[in-house]
Amino acid sequence: MRHLLIDGVVLFNDFVLLYFIALNATYLFLFFVSLIEVLKFVKRTFFSDYEHILASDLTWPISILVPAHNEEKTIVETVRSLQMVNYGEFEVVIINDGSTDRTLRNLVEAFELRRLDKVYRRSIPTKNIRGLYGNLMMPNLIVIDKEKGGKSDALNAGINVAKFPLFCSVDADSIIEENALLRVVKPFMEHPLEMVAVGGIVRIANGCSVHEGRVTDIRLPDSALPIFQVVEYLRAFLTGRIGWSVMRSLLIISGAFGLYKKSEVIEIGGYDSSSDTEDLELVVRLHENCRRKRAKYRIVFVPDPVCWTEVPTNMSVLIRQRNRWHRGLLQSLWRHKAILFNPRFGIIGAFAFPYFLFFETLGPFVELLGYVAVTLSVVLGIINWEFFFLFVALAVFYGVFLSIAAILLEEISFRRYPGWLDLTKLVVYGILENFGYRQILSLSKVQAFWQFLRHRRGWGDMQRGGFRKRGPGAAGAA
Amino acid sequence: MTQPFVLSTAGVYDLVVNVLWTVSTVFLFLLVVIIVNKAWRESREGFAERRRAEMEPALFRYVMGTEPVEKFIPSGVSRRDWLVLEKVFFDLLRVARGNVNTRAREAFESLGMVDHYAGQLDSRRWWLRAEAAEKLGLMASERPTRRLIEAMTDPIPEVRIRAAQALGGIGTPEALRPLVGALRDAGRWSAIRVGGMLIAAGDDAVDVLLEEFRNLPDAARISAIDIFGRIKSLRACRLLLDLLKDPAPDLRARAAYALGMIGDPTNAGALAGCLGDPEWSVRAMAAKALGRLRETESVPALSAALSDPQWWVRANAAEALRGKGGAGQDALLHVLDSDDPYAAQQSVQMLQESGVLDTFVGMLVSTAAGEQTRALGVMAKLVKLRRIDLLTEVARDHPDRMVRQRLAALLGLPAPVA
Numbered sequence: 001m002r003h004l005l006i007d008g009v010v011l012f013n014d015f016v017l018l019y020f021i022a023l024n025a026t027y028l029f030l031f032f033v034s035l036i037e038v039l040k041f042v043k044r045t046f047f048s049d050y051e052h053i054l055a056s057d058l059t060w061p062i063s064i065l066v067p068a069h070n071e072e073k074t075i076v077e078t079v080r081s082l083q084m085v086n087y088g089e090f091e092v093v094i095i096n097d098g099s100t101d102r103t104l105r106n107l108v109e110a111f112e113l114r115r116l117d118k119v120y121r122r123s124i125p126t127k128n129i130r131g132l133y134g135n136l137m138m139p140n141l142i143v144i145d146k147e148k149g150g151k152s153d154a155l156n157a158g159i160n161v162a163k164f165p166l167f168c169s170v171d172a173d174s175i176i177e178e179n180a181l182l183r184v185v186k187p188f189m190e191h192p193l194e195m196v197a198v199g200g201i202v203r204i205a206n207g208c209s210v211h212e213g214r215v216t217d218i219r220l221p222d223s224a225l226p227i228f229q230v231v232e233y234l235r236a237f238l239t240g241r242i243g244w245s246v247m248r249s250l251l252i253i254s255g256a257f258g259l260y261k262k263s264e265v266i267e268i269g270g271y272d273s274s275s276d277t278e279d280l281e282l283v284v285r286l287h288e289n290c291r292r293k294r295a296k297y298r299i300v301f302v303p304d305p306v307c308w309t310e311v312p313t314n315m316s317v318l319i320r321q322r323n324r325w326h327r328g329l330l331q332s333l334w335r336h337k338a339i340l341f342n343p344r345f346g347i348i349g350a351f352a353f354p355y356f357l358f359f360e361t362l363g364p365f366v367e368l369l370g371y372v373a374v375t376l377s378v379v380l381g382i383i384n385w386e387f388f389f390l391f392v393a394l395a396v397f398y399g400v401f402l403s404i405a406a407i408l409l410e411e412i413s414f415r416r417y418p419g420w421l422d423l424t425k426l427v428v429y430g431i432l433e434n435f436g437y438r439q440i441l442s443l444s445k446v447q448a449f450w451q452f453l454r455h456r457r458g459w460g461d462m463q464r465g466g467f468r469k470r471g472p473g474a475a476g477a478a
Numbered sequence: 479m480t481q482p483f484v485l486s487t488a489g490v491y492d493l494v495v496n497v498l499w500t501v502s503t504v505f506l507f508l509l510v511v512i513i514v515n516k517a518w519r520e521s522r523e524g525f526a527e528r529r530r531a532e533m534e535p536a537l538f539r540y541v542m543g544t545e546p547v548e549k550f551i552p553s554g555v556s557r558r559d560w561l562v563l564e565k566v567f568f569d570l571l572r573v574a575r576g577n578v579n580t581r582a583r584e585a586f587e588s589l590g591m592v593d594h595y596a597g598q599l600d601s602r603r604w605w606l607r608a609e610a611a612e613k614l615g616l617m618a619s620e621r622p623t624r625r626l627i628e629a630m631t632d633p634i635p636e637v638r639i640r641a642a643q644a645l646g647g648i649g650t651p652e653a654l655r656p657l658v659g660a661l662r663d664a665g666r667w668s669a670i671r672v673g674g675m676l677i678a679a680g681d682d683a684v685d686v687l688l689e690e691f692r693n694l695p696d697a698a699r700i701s702a703i704d705i706f707g708r709i710k711s712l713r714a715c716r717l718l719l720d721l722l723k724d725p726a727p728d729l730r731a732r733a734a735y736a737l738g739m740i741g742d743p744t745n746a747g748a749l750a751g752c753l754g755d756p757e758w759s760v761r762a763m764a765a766k767a768l769g770r771l772r773e774t775e776s777v778p779a780l781s782a783a784l785s786d787p788q789w790w791v792r793a794n795a796a797e798a799l800r801g802k803g804g805a806g807q808d809a810l811l812h813v814l815d816s817d818d819p820y821a822a823q824q825s826v827q828m829l830q831e832s833g834v835l836d837t838f839v840g841m842l843v844s845t846a847a848g849e850q851t852r853a854l855g856v857m858a859k860l861v862k863l864r865r866i867d868l869l870t871e872v873a874r875d876h877p878d879r880m881v882r883q884r885l886a887a888l889l890g891l892p893a894p895v896a
Contacts, residue, residue: 043605044636056670058704116830117865119823121789131867136831163793189670387491394498401501404508411512423516427509 002380009376013383016370023359024398030243031405037246038238038303038413045304050182054088060188061089062181062259063162067154068094068172072102074310076110078172079141081213087181091140093158094172098148104133107143111135118142124156124270132161151255152271152278159262159270167265169279171256174309175205175215183305184259187298194298196286197260199245199253200305201237203416204230208308215308220422225318227429228437229311234426235406238303238413245301249352251287253299255279257307264289277328284332284339291345304414319444326364326448333357334452361449364442370395371439396434403430522558529562537566541574541581547588564591568616586617596622599641604634611637615644623650630656635663639671646675654679654686661698669701677708684711691717700732707736715740719748727757734760738767746771750779753795758788765791769798774805781809784821796824800832807834814859826865835860839872843880857888 064082068075075094082092096104107113113133120129127149134142144157155169166188170176180200188195207221221227244250255278265271268285275281283299290297312318333340333356340357342349374391377383383391407426410416417423533551540550555563567582574582586592595617598610611629614622626648629641642660645653657679660672676683687702694702703721706714714736721733734752737745749771752764765783768776780802783795799806811834813825829835841853860866866889873885873894882894 056674058670058673058701115867115871117823117826117860117867118830119793119820119827136833139831387494390491390494390498394494394501397498397501397505401505401508404505404512408508408512411515420516423512427512 034242065158071172095154097154156270180305205308364445611640707739738770743773765794
C-alpha cells in the first residue's frame with residue numbers, strides 16, 4: 001500500500017514539475033511578447049494625434065451602454081463622468097435592469113428626465129421594456145427602464161436602442177478616463193473593415209480620489225486585498241492580454257470597458273444571457289462567427305484607454321466574484337469545445353483554447369494538489385526538506401518574477417503610480433500575494449469547478465462603497 | 479516500486495537549484511531596472527525643469543526683441559540643454575501668435591535645429607524619422623520642403639503622415655499634390671489626418687482633388703468626397719451629382735452625404751431621387767442630406783420615406799422632416815394617420831423630441847378658436863397609436879390642473895387630485 005502511494009506521489013510530482021515548466025514557459029513567452037509590444041506601443045502612441053480623431057467628422061460615433069442594477073450610489077456620478085468624455089459624437093444609454101433601489105429615481109431627478117415614446121427597435125429579443133426616458137435638452141442621454149433580465153439582457157436592450165455603429169459597454173460602477181474613447185476607437189480607425197472589438201485596460205479605483213466624475217488623484221488602495229488585485233490586474237492586462245492580442249487570439253475583453261462593432265454583435269444574436277461571464281462568451285462567439293465566415297477580422301486589446309473600477313474589499317465578495325469568473329470560463333470552454341485543436345480556428349484552437357483549458361482551468365487543481373503531493377513526498381521520504389524548500393522557493397519566486405515583470409511594464413510605459421512609496425508597495429505586495437492570497441483564489445476556482453459540474457449559476461451581490469470624493473465633506477464618502 | 483525518475487534524481491535537484499538561481503537573478507535584475515529607470519527619469523525631469531527656469535527669462539527676452547538668438551544663449555549648450563530650448567520654443571508656438579512665433583521659428587533655423595531634423599529624416603529608425611517630420615512641421619520652415627516631399631514616399635505610414643502634416647503646416651502649394659496622394663494610404667486614421675490638412679488648405683485643395691479624383695482608388699475617393707463636403711465646395715457639386723449614379727453604392731452614399739454638407743438647396747431634387755435607390759445605405763444618406771438643406775421641396779419624398787422597409791432610412795427621413803420647419807411638422811402630423819405603424823411611431827418620436835407635442839399639450843387649455851380642437855385631435859391620435867408614455871407623465875406632473883384633467887380624461891386615467 002505504501003509502495004503504491006509512493007508510486008502515485010512520485011508520478012504526480014513528475015507531472016507537476018512538467019506542468020510547472022510548461023505553464024511558466026508560456027507565461028514567460030507572453031511576457032516577452034508583451035514587452036516588445038509595449039515598447040512599440042509607447043513609440044506609436046507618441047505619434048497619435050488624438051485631437052484629429054476628436055475634431056473629425058469621419059470619426060465613428062459611439063453609443064456608450066451602461067447596464068445598471070441597484071447602482072444608486074454611483075450611477076449619477078457615472079453618467080456625469082460619461083457626459084464629460086472627450087469625444088466628438090456619442091450617446092449614453094443607461095439600462096436600468098429591474099433595480100429595486102433608487103437607481104432610476106436618482107437618474108430621473110438628477111438629469112430631469114421624462115418618459116418618452118421613443119421607437120424601440122427589437123433587433124435582439126429582450127425582457128419587457130417598461131419605459132424609455134430622456135431629456136430633450138440632453139439628446140445624447142437615454143435611460144431604458146426594463147424588467148430584470150441580467151447584465152447580458154440589459155446590454156442587448158441597450159444595443160437595440162443604440163443608434164450608432166459602434167457601442168462601448170461600461171460598468172455602472174466604473175469611470176472611464178476623459179480620452180479613453182478617443183484611444184479605444186483608434187484601432188477602428190486604423191482597420192475599419194476588419195476591426196470587430198477592442199478592449200481597454202481596467203484599473204483599480206479603490207484609494208483614488210474622484211472629483212466631478214473624474215479620477216483626480218491616483219493612489220494605491222489603503223488595504224491589502226485591493227492592492228493584491230492591483231498587482232493581479234497589472235499582470236493580467238499588461239502581460240496577459242497584450243500578449244494574446246499580439247497573437248490575434250484575445251479571448252477576453254473586460255465587460256467593464258470594451259468597444260464593439262454593433263452589426264457584428266447583432267449578427268451573433270447579442271450577448272448570451274445564459275452565461276455567467278457575458279464578456280468572455282461574447283468574444284469567443286465573435287471569434288467563432290468570424291472564423292466560420294472565413295472573414296479577415298481583428299479583436300484587439302489596447303493598454304492606454306483606461307477604465308477605473310471598484311474592486312471587492314472583503315474576501316467573501318472577492319471569492320464570489322472570482323468564482324463567477326471561473327465558472328463563466330468553464331461554461332464558455334465547454335460550449336465551444338469544438339474550437340479546441342480545430343485547425344479551422346487557427347491559433348485560437350491551437351494555442352489560446354488549450355492554454356485556457358489546461359492552465360487556467362486545471363491550474364488551480366494542479367497547484368493545490370501539488371502542495372499536498374510535495375508535502376507528502378517529504379513525509380514519505382521521497383524528497384528531503386532541502387529539496388522541498390527549494391521547490392517552494394522556486395514556485396514563489398516565479399510568481400514574484402511575473403508580478404515584478406508586470407510592474408516593470410507599467411513603469412516603462414504608463415506610470416500611473418508615480419510615487420516611490422507606491423512602487424515599493426507594488427513590489428512588496430507582488431511578493432506577499434504568493435503567501436495565501438493566490439492559494440485562496442485557487443481554492444475558489446476549484447469550488448467554481450464543482451459548481452459548474454452541478455450547473456449552479458448566479459452573480460451574488462457586489463457591495464459598493466461608492467468612489468472616494470475630493471473636497472469638503474469627502475471624508476464620509478470614502 | 480516504480481523508480482522515481484524525475485524528482486528524486488540528483489540531476490533534477492541540480493536543475494531546480496539552477497532554475498531557482500536564474501529566476502532570482504532575473505528577479506533582482508528586474509528590480510534594479512525598475513529602480514534605475516525611475517531614478518534616471520526623475521533626475522532627467524528635474525534637470526530639465528531646473529535648466530528651463532534658468533534659461534527661460536533670456537529666451538523670452540529674445541522673442542520680444544530683434545537681436546539674434548545666439549546672444550541670449552550661453553555658449554557651449556549641451557544636448558540636454560538643446561532639448562530644453564526646443565521645448566520652450568515649441569511651448570511658445572502653441573500659445574503665442576504673430577511676431578513671437580516668427581522669432582521662435584527663426585531661432586529653430588539659426589540654431590541649426592531645422593537642418594538637424596531634416597538630416598534625421600534619413601535615419602534608419604522609423605520613429606526618429608517620424609519625430610523629425612513632426613518637429614519640422616511645428617518649426618514650419620520652408621527650407622526642408624523638398625526633404626519632406628521625399629519623406630512622403632517613406633515605407634512607414636506614420637512618417638508619411640507626419641511629412642504630409644508638416645507640408646500642410648508649411649502651406650506651400652507643392653505640398654497639396656503629395657497630400658492628395660497620401661489619401662491612397664489605406665485606413666480611416668490616415669484619411670482623417672490627411673483630410674484635416676486638405677480641409678485646412680480649403681479651396682486650393684479642391685482644384686487638385688478634382689484633377690486627381692479619377693486616378694484615386696475607391697477608398698481614397700470616399701475620403702475625397704468627404705473633403706469636398708467639409709470644404710463646402712460648390713465647384714465639386716457637378717462631380718458629386720454625377721457620382722449619385724456611380725455603380726459603387728459606397729460612392730453614391732458618400733456623394734449624397736457630401737451634397738448635404740455643402741447645403742446647396744438646388745440639389746434637393748437629385749437627392750430626393752436617391753430616396754428610391756435600391757441600396758438602403760444610399761437612401762439613408764440621401765435622407766440625412768436632405769435634412770441639411772434649407773428647402774421644403776423634398777417634404778413629400780421624405781414623408782414617403784417614413785414607410786421605407788429599412789429602419790435607418792425611416793429614422794433619417796423623420797429627423798430630416800423635423801428640421802423642415804412648419805412644412806415638415808405638418809408632414810409628421812399627417813403621418814400620425816398612416817396605416818404604417820413604423821412611420822407613425824417615428825413621427826411621434828420626432829414630434830416629441832422637437833417639442834411640438836409639448837406645444838399641443840399647452841394648447842389643450844387654449845382659448846383661441848380651433849387650437850383646443852386641433853390639440854385634442856393630435857392627442858387622440860397618440861392614444862390610438864398607444865404612444866402615451868409622455869402623455870401619462872404629463873397627465874401626472876403638469877403644473878396646470880386643467881391640462882392634467884383633460885389628459886387624464888383622454889387617457890382614461892382617474893381624475894387628478896386638486
